[in-house]
Amino acid sequence: MSAKIVTAAMVAIGDELLSGKTKDKNIAHLADMLTTAGIDLKEVRIVGDDEDAIVAAINELRPRYYYVFTSGGIGPTHDDITAEAVSKAFDLPCEHDQKALELMGAVYEARAIEFTEARKRMARMPRGATHIKNRVSVAPGFTIGNVHVMAGVPSIFQAMLDWLLPTLETGAVIHAKIVDCPYGEGTIGEGLEIIQNEHQDTVIGSYPRFDGENYSTQIVVRSRDEEAIDRAVEAVNSLLVEIKAARSAKG
Amino acid sequence: MSAKIVTAAMVAIGDELLSGKTKDKNIAHLADMLTTAGIDLKEVRIVGDDEDAIVAAINELRPRYYYVFTSGGIGPTHDDITAEAVSKAFDLPCEHDQKALELMGAVYEARAIEFTEARKRMARMPRGATHIKNRVSVAPGFTIGNVHVMAGVPSIFQAMLDWLLPTLETGAVIHAKIVDCPYGEGTIGEGLEIIQNEHQDTVIGSYPRFDGENYSTQIVVRSRDEEAIDRAVEAVNSLLVEIKAARSAKG
Numbered sequence: 001m002s003a004k005i006v007t008a009a010m011v012a013i014g015d016e017l018l019s020g021k022t023k024d025k026n027i028a029h030l031a032d033m034l035t036t037a038g039i040d041l042k043e044v045r046i047v048g049d050d051e052d053a054i055v056a057a058i059n060e061l062r063p064r065y066y067y068v069f070t071s072g073g074i075g076p077t078h079d080d081i082t083a084e085a086v087s088k089a090f091d092l093p094c095e096h097d098q099k100a101l102e103l104m105g106a107v108y109e110a111r112a113i114e115f116t117e118a119r120k121r122m123a124r125m126p127r128g129a130t131h132i133k134n135r136v137s138v139a140p141g142f143t144i145g146n147v148h149v150m151a152g153v154p155s156i157f158q159a160m161l162d163w164l165l166p167t168l169e170t171g172a173v174i175h176a177k178i179v180d181c182p183y184g185e186g187t188i189g190e191g192l193e194i195i196q197n198e199h200q201d202t203v204i205g206s207y208p209r210f211d212g213e214n215y216s217t218q219i220v221v222r223s224r225d226e227e228a229i230d231r232a233v234e235a236v237n238s239l240l241v242e243i244k245a246a247r248s249a250k251g
Numbered sequence: 252m253s254a255k256i257v258t259a260a261m262v263a264i265g266d267e268l269l270s271g272k273t274k275d276k277n278i279a280h281l282a283d284m285l286t287t288a289g290i291d292l293k294e295v296r297i298v299g300d301d302e303d304a305i306v307a308a309i310n311e312l313r314p315r316y317y318y319v320f321t322s323g324g325i326g327p328t329h330d331d332i333t334a335e336a337v338s339k340a341f342d343l344p345c346e347h348d349q350k351a352l353e354l355m356g357a358v359y360e361a362r363a364i365e366f367t368e369a370r371k372r373m374a375r376m377p378r379g380a381t382h383i384k385n386r387v388s389v390a391p392g393f394t395i396g397n398v399h400v401m402a403g404v405p406s407i408f409q410a411m412l413d414w415l416l417p418t419l420e421t422g423a424v425i426h427a428k429i430v431d432c433p434y435g436e437g438t439i440g441e442g443l444e445i446i447q448n449e450h451q452d453t454v455i456g457s458y459p460r461f462d463g464e465n466y467s468t469q470i471v472v473r474s475r476d477e478e479a480i481d482r483a484v485e486a487v488n489s490l491l492v493e494i495k496a497a498r499s500a501k502g
Contacts, residue, residue: 015456018292019427020283021471022458027297032271041269043304044297046278049456053294076436077457078444118440136461153461176270185327189369193329205266205300206328207273210387210404220272 003172003224008034009043009061013054013072013082014152017046025154026071030161037165038173039067049073054085062089062147067168069161072152074141076118082149083142087126090144096123100131100140107138125149134159172224179236183243184208184215191239192219199232201225254423254475259285260294260312264305264323264333265403268297276405277322284412289421290318300324305336313340313398318419320412323403325392327369333400334393338377341395347374351382351391358389376400385410423475430487434494435459435466442490443470450483452476 010030016022027044034041042065047053054073061068073082087094100123108115122139132141132150136159141150143164150160181188185208196204202223209216221232261281267273278295285292293316298304305324312319324333338345351374359366373390383392383401387410392401394415401411432439436459447455453474460467472483 015454016458016471018282018295019286019425019473020279021427021456023279028271028274031269035270042299044269044295046295048293075457075459076440078440078447079456080436113437116437116441118444119437121440122437153459155461155463174270176272185331186364186367186370186373189327189329189372190367193369196329203266205272205330206326207267208326208404210406212406220267222270 006039006067006169006171007042007065008039008067008069009045009065010041011054011057011061011068011070012044012046012152013049013070014046015048015079017072018048024071026152026157029154029158030069030071033161033165035174037168038170039168040171040174049079049081051081051085051088054082055089058086058089058147062145066146068147070147070149071157074122074139074149074151076116076121080121083121083124083126086144086147086149089147090126092126092128092144094124094126096120097125097129097131097142100125103140104138132160133163135163174222174224175226175229176220176222177229177233179219179221179233179240181206181217181219181236181240183217183240185217186215187243188217188219188239191243192236195232195235195239199228199235201228202232204232204236257290257318257420257422258293258316259290259318259320260316261292261296262305262308262312262319262321263295263297263403264300264321265297266299266330268323269299275322277403277408280405280409281320281322281412284416286425288416288419289424290419291422291425300330300332302332302336302339305333306340309337309340309398313396317397319398321398321400322408325373325390325400325402327367327372331372334372334375334377337395337398337400341377341398343377343379343395345375346378347371348376348380348382348393351376354391355389383411384414386414425473425475426477426480427471427473428480428484430470430472430484430491432457432468432470432487432491434468434491436468437466438494439468439470439490442494443487446483446486446490450479450486452479453483455483455487 045057084094125142126144129142129144137156141160205220207218296308335345376393377395380393380395388407392411456471458469474480
C-alpha cells in the first residue's frame, strides 16, 4: 500500500512567545487540524520579531516541506514584520495589495472606522500573493508559493485555517489507537521494543505519565493502515496480560 | 551601558507534539524561567522522534547560541532516542554512564523495583556528559558541551531546570512594563511606531486582543535599562491621552 504523504512545517512568529509573555495556542491547534486532515506536521520553529530569523526559517523550511504555515506578525504595528520578511524570503516586493485595500476600505467605511496608515499596513503582502480569508477579521492572510501566512491572534488564526484547509492537498490520514497501560515505561520498555520491531508497518509511541507517586504509560499505535494498528494493539495487550500474570505469580 | 547578553535555543523533541496528541508545556515554562534569569531565548524548534531531525537541530543551534536546552526522548522505551542523537551530533559514543547506573541501581534496589534493561537505557549518555539532577525522577538528564538534555514529562523537566538554572551563566535581566490599551492596534499603530523610533533603547511590542467584538491591545515595553522603560511608557501614556481627547472632541 503506497499512501500519498503531504508534509508541512510551521513558523510561529513573535517575541512574546519566546519571553514567556504569551503561551502559544496555534501550534497545538495546527498540529491537531493537520493530523485530522492527513497532512504530516514534521517541524515547528518559534522565532522572534526579527527579519533575519524569519527569512532564514522560511527559506530553510519551504524547500524541505510541501507546505509551510506561519502565525503572527501581520497586524498593523511596527513590530508586525512578517509580510516584509516573507517578501524578502521570496525576493519579491512587499506592497499594498489593491484588492485587500478595497475590501478593508469598504468594511471600515461601513463601520465608520478610520482607515489609518497603520490599518493599511495589514494590506501589505508580497506581489502575486493570494488572500486567505476569514470570518473574524477584515484583513486577510496570504499565500505565496507554498507558504501560508496567518494571524497570531488564535481566534483569527483558527478562522483563517478553517478557510484555508479545504483548499489544500492532503495525504492519507494517519490513524491511531491508544492503549492505557498501568505500568511505567521501565516495565514495558523491552517488550514494547520487540513489538515495534515485529510491527514495522506501525509507529508505536509511549508517553509516560507521573502523578507525583506512580508512573503509568499511554501507548499510541499509529499507521495509515488500520489493520496493521489492530495487529500491533493485540500484541501490546498480550504483553500487558503477560506482565500482570508475572506480577501475580511473584506477589 | 553595555550589558552581558546570554542567548539560548530550545529543541522540544517528540512525535506527540507534532501530532497534536500532547500540548507542550515545557516551551512556555522554559521561556518564563530563562527570561526571569536573564537568558534570552531566541529560537525554539519542535522535531519528532527522528534521529536525523534531532541531530540537524542540535548542530544548527549549538554554534549559534550560548546554550541549547532539549526536552523529551530520554525515557526507557525504543522511541526515546535523544541520548543517541545528541551523542551523534557531538560525534561521541553513547554509552551507559557508570555513575548513573550506580545511582539508579541503588534507588531501584531500595524500592524493590527490577532494574530492567529498559530502565538501564536511561543511564545512557554521550561519553563525558555531566548529570542534571532532579528531585522527582531517579534518572538524570545530562549536559554535553553547551547542550542541556532534559526530560519531556513537565514535572521532571521543571525539576531538572530548577537544579540546572543556578549553575548557568546569566546576563542582565530584561525588564518589562505593560500598558493596557483600550484601543486596537489600527488606532495606535502609527503613534506607537513614532514612539519606538524615538526610544531605540527599548523594544516595544504590541499584542492585540479580540474578545469577539472589540479589539484592545497590550503594549509591552522591554529593556535592560529600567529608566529607558519609564521614559517610553510615559510617551505611550501621552499617546493614549491624545487619542482619548481626539475621540471626545469628535464625539
